[in-house]
Amino acid sequence: MSFVAYEELIKEGDTAILSLGHGAMVAVRVQRGAQTQTRHGVLRHSVDLIGRPFGSKVTCGRGGWVYVLHPTPELWTLNLPHRTQILYSTDIALITMMLELRPGSVVCESAERVAPSGERPGLPRGAVAGWKPSPSSSMIRSSPATNECTGSGSVSHAIIRTIAPTGHLHTVEFHQQRAEKAREEFQEHRVGRWVTVRTQDVCRSGFGVSHVADAVFLDIPSPWEAVGHAWDALKVEGGRFCSFSPCIEQVQRTCQALAARGFSELSTLEVLPQVYNVRTVSLPLPDLGSGTDGPASPDTSPFRSGTPMKEAVGHTGYLTFATKTPS
Numbered sequence: 001m002s003f004v005a006y007e008e009l010i011k012e013g014d015t016a017i018l019s020l021g022h023g024a025m026v027a028v029r030v031q032r033g034a035q036t037q038t039r040h041g042v043l044r045h046s047v048d049l050i051g052r053p054f055g056s057k058v059t060c061g062r063g064g065w066v067y068v069l070h071p072t073p074e075l076w077t078l079n080l081p082h083r084t085q086i087l088y089s090t091d092i093a094l095i096t097m098m099l100e101l102r103p104g105s106v107v108c109e110s111a112e113r114v115a116p117s118g119e120r121p122g123l124p125r126g127a128v129a130g131w132k133p134s135p136s137s138s139m140i141r142s143s144p145a146t147n148e149c150t151g152s153g154s155v156s157h158a159i160i161r162t163i164a165p166t167g168h169l170h171t172v173e174f175h176q177q178r179a180e181k182a183r184e185e186f187q188e189h190r191v192g193r194w195v196t197v198r199t200q201d202v203c204r205s206g207f208g209v210s211h212v213a214d215a216v217f218l219d220i221p222s223p224w225e226a227v228g229h230a231w232d233a234l235k236v237e238g239g240r241f242c243s244f245s246p247c248i249e250q251v252q253r254t255c256q257a258l259a260a261r262g263f264s265e266l267s268t269l270e271v272l273p274q275v276y277n278v279r280t281v282s283l284p285l286p287d288l289g290s291g292t293d294g295p296a297s298p299d300t301s302p303f304r305s306g307t308p309m310k311e312a313v314g315h316t317g318y319l320t321f322a323t324k325t326p327s
């Protein structure tokens with residue numbers, strides 16, 4: 001199993017996503033001899049997971065069943081054990097597109113984030129209306145041997161999947177412990193060869209590379225302080241820049257720094273998706289006054305309709321994009 005390539009059979013050491021029913025999922029690390037307690041009963045990794053194809057429907061101890069899914073960056077984003085300040089797929093999709101990422105791209109990112117164990121989850125950023133954080137993490141208890149996957153790297157996994165097999169991600173995280181956990185997690189997910197994690201302050205020391213990047217992505221509190229380093233990391237022939245900030249004051253300072261450094265095509269976007277429920281509804285037919293004396297038409301007619309969900313997603317953050325053009 002790798003986050004960038006599909007493999008058919010589940011092996012020891014793989015990360016698997018257990019789908020427990022509507023909206024309930026959990027990530028587990030597959031280990032011989034380990035067990036995972038689910039609301040449907042116990043799942044024995046040696047018997048129920050190892051050697052079976054991803055996608056299998058597996059019966060648990062109490063007779064209920066789960067689907068065992070191959071991990072993807074999107075599923076990982078939804079199943080991080082400690083959900084904290086991470087980006088979700090809606091914003092990540094726009095970032096990937098607007099940065100023009102593709103296989104072979106070289107990307108600099110700050111920062112990969114791995115939540116320290118015990119950290120309380122924060123407000124999800126970029127979570128789509130209609131999607132609720134999986135309640136499964138509180139319902140599932142893995143035996144110590146299963147070693148629940150910790151950390152996040154929500155954006156990093158999506159970037160790596162997009163730029164593989166010939167691209168590279170340089171990610172900077174100034175917190176020593178988090179950077180170490182990020183390295184471990186990338187190895188566990190078998191994407192380590194596409195990413196270099198550096199432990200340094202991006203605002204002081206930059207990304208540790210010069211003139212190699214096609215794109216730079218920042219998700220830090222003071223992105224304006226890293227704009228000069230982003231310019232230096234981007235290729236001489238140019239590239240794309242993106243910064244995520246929750247507050248408009250951060251955006252203003254970043255835009256000023258971008259313009260001062262010579263970036264062009266500045267634009268700031270916010271994604272506010274509207275989710276629709278598709279259901280059958282009955283509405284009274286309008287009386288168009290046909291003027292005939294024939295039988296009256298029925299006053300309702302059921303049809304399929306999309307109705308917006310009552311709760312729409314709120315503000316997550318602003319995505320500021322810019323271009324470095326060759327001088």
Ligand SMILES: C[S@@+](CC[C@H](N)C(=O)[O-])C[C@H]1O[C@@H](n2cnc3c(N)ncnc32)[C@H](O)[C@@H]1O
Nearest residue numbers: 086087111113153154155173174201202219220
């Ligand atoms: C909001 S999180 C990034 C989340 C990540 N984009 C994701 O979706 O998983 C911000 C991270 O940036 C790190 N950080 C903040 N300022 C930094 C700096 N100047 N240099 C390096 N890392 C920094 C913090 O330690 C934190 O882990």
